[in-house]
């Protein structure tokens with residue numbers, strides 16, 4: 001079965017309709033988590049059955065590692081319930097034998113009574129055991145989910161940052177998160193169901209073998225067409241799901257655009273309502289047609305299945321009749337065999353469905369396992385010398401090339417930074433400033449060259465203790481959906497409230513954020529997420545002040561500030577740069593396009609195409625001429641009158 005991805009549908013060649021055609025959304029590509037779908041659709045049931053022992057072993061391993069007690073309980077009680085099935089059937093034969101015996105009815109009923117009580121007790125015991133087994137099984141699911149999710153996030157937060165630039169890694173992570181992670185509990189669930197189904201069939205077979213072994217082939221005769229029909233129905237359902245998945249994703253995407261706080265303003269300002277509703281209607285129409293087709297084809301499959309089952313039952317009845325007539329089987333045994341067939345039928349259905357589902361889910365679960373293995377290779381090993389801080393940071397021929405790119409973003413850069421300095425990185429967009437700053441901050445490891453803290457290669461230092469001396473105000477900060485207080489404290493969440501370093505308020509004041517925070521409805525306790533009750537949002541500039549407060553609260557020896565004032569008003573920017581001044585204990589690395597802010601820096605490094613092209617202080621660089629002078633004068637000209645601007649540009 002192939003999922004067909006069609007190009008955008010062109011309605012007509014003339015100009016009026018080609019506009020409409022351009023508006024038709026292209027079909028979406030198969031999502032990553034669908035990549036096993038074709039493999040599943042094309043695998044035969046027997047191929048699946050062959051892999052079963054390994055899959056079952058794996059699932060039991062997952063369950064065992066999560067809770068031995070619940071694993072033993074759910075499997076053990078299911079087996080005990082199967083034993084009760086055998087007892088029940090044997091007791092039923094006894095009841096029927098007594099009832100079909102010669103003699104007056106009251107005597108026959110009296111004789112059947114003990115066996116009847118036994119049969120009733122077996123049914124009750126089976127019911128109780130099944131419920132208890134279901135309880136243990138249901139207890140396993142959340143425990144497994146919790147364990148698997150935690151493992152996933154332990155790994156995703158430990159891998160090095162560069163892993164996220166690798167498209168292959170990102171795709172594997174999405175696959176593992178989308179489905180792989182969820183399937184761990186499913187494979188355990190399906191395995192227990194499979195065991196339950198198989199135990200049910202075996203228990204029935206055992207009862208039949210005790211009653212009359214010659215009836216066993218009858219059980220088989222009824223079971224085979226049942227099994228084939230169950231597989232076909234399950235497969236058809238799955239293929240139908242595949243065929244509809246692209247459309248359903250599109251509908252989900254459209255629904256999300258029409259009922260979403262983040263898109264609401266644009267949907268209104270571009271008056272997209274009719275366009276979106278039209279697309280949604282179009283999708284709904286074809287979805288409805290697909291639903292009707294599905295119902296029709298399912299009915300056809302069921303008719304075929306029911307006919308096959310009917311024929312099988314007919315054949316079984318014929319065989320049973322023959323055995324009765326020839327005296328091979330007693331009437332009571334034949335009647336019990338019919339009951340046994342019903343029980344076996346249900347158990348078989350459960351086992352077949354569980355096998356199909358187990359196979360499918362196990363493929364996705366493997367994605368999760370593969371991702372964990374891959375992530376382990378990308379996790380920086382703990383250990384190494386503890387980093388005690390630095391007096392100098394030295395970059396020696398440092399380069400970094402992002403994955404799948406031809407040119408290095410930072411190319412053989414050598415420089416020395418000293419504690420107590422304010423250093424600026426300047427240059428045009430894409431020149432490599434942020435990448436260099438991330439290398440200095442230890443967020444990336446160089447692809448070649450060495451970074452040394454007081455002469456020690458940072459690769460030999462313990463990554464955790466190295467990171468504890470660094471704070472980074474990133475350019476692309478995230479709006480963490482926490483309270484204001486938490487948003488600042490996560491800068492150094494493990495510092496006790498009255499521990500060393502600036503207090504929460506001091507950090508907020510230094511970032512010109514304190515007054516703004518006090519004006520919020522709940523002050524420092526205001527939750528910064530509109531999607532929760534009493535949540536609040538901030539303007540871009542207010543957020544940036546908060547991010548600055550967080551970095552200052554971190555109070556690290558190395559403070560890297562990437563465009564710390566891009567969204568700030570003039571007053572807040574002035575206040576912030578007053579704070580980002582020389583401090584004997586701190587090295588500040590500053591990236592900004594507003595060159596007025598770097599005039600007082602001790603050293604300014606000018607970058608172009610990943611390389612350092614100039615360095616010096618402001619006066620030296622202005623005297624040198626070149627890129628820095630050109631950029632500075634261009635910016636300065638915006639603040640001058642026309643006449644002085646011309647003079648500045650020509651100076």
Ligand SMILES: Nc1ncnc2c1ncn2[C@@H]1O[C@H](COP(=O)(O)OP(=O)(O)OP(=O)(O)O)[C@@H](O)[C@H]1O
Pocket residue numbers: 165402403405409427428429430431432433434435436
């Ligand atoms: N994660 C990434 N993966 C691949 N290439 C990247 C990545 N980040 C940046 N680049 C590329 O590396 C080069 C340097 O980017 P960088 O962000 O360091 O420049 P920048 O000088 O900080 O730019 P800007 O002034 O616009 O912030 C650019 O060509 C950019 O496209």
